[in-house]
Amino acid sequence: MLDDPLERLHDAARRTRELARERAATGLGHDDADDDVGTIGTDGAVGFDPFPLLRALHANGVRAVVIGQVAGIMHGSTELTGDLDLLWDGDPAQAPALAAAFASVGARLADDVVLEPAAFLRPKVDFTSPGVGGDCCTPALPWGDLRVREFLDRAMTAVGPGGLEVHYLTRQDLIRMRRAVGRPKDLRRADELERLA
DSSP states (O other): OOSSHHHHHHHHHHHHHHHHTTOOOOOOOGGGOBTTTBGGGSGGGTTOOOHHHHHHHHHTTOOOEEEHHHHHHHTTOOOOOSOOEEEOOOOGGGHHHHHHHHHHTTOEESTTOOOSGGGGGSSEEEEEOSSOEEEEEOTTSOOTTOOHHHHHHHOEEEEOGGGOEEEEOOHHHHHHHHHHHOOHHHHHHHHHHHHHO
């Protein structure tokens, strides 16, 4: 297994693109993903590359934390994904930089939401871009008993070429989040993360 979290993600993104290269379009987006298979079974897997958006977030000084299966992959999970889910603190002062990062990669927001700073102050906004789609969430999204603002404070940072910094949940916080959501894929992936620990 690769030791570096960003190398793991590069490798997983490459394998995802290879897997989906010859697949016929399904018309399914990340919100249509099966609760067992996940977004690897959707059109989000075609051309999957989270790095342009991750680099744009870094270049714009945005501290968004990777959650979901991309974070799982960074911790060593072998399951592939077709989306990128993010958590940020929801501070209105940071919203312009967040909007600029998304705009710089040609992202669009779902449901005809205008890509402007105010849009990111919602508890959750869905997005698509040429390389990746997913959710961008704040702690205002109902997370049950989880104190996800504390998850942000504990997040880890992987550093890549050119000083790229990618923030992602700790293994334990990701496991907590997986168990709280409780879909079959989440429980399976939580079990895998516990074995990897």
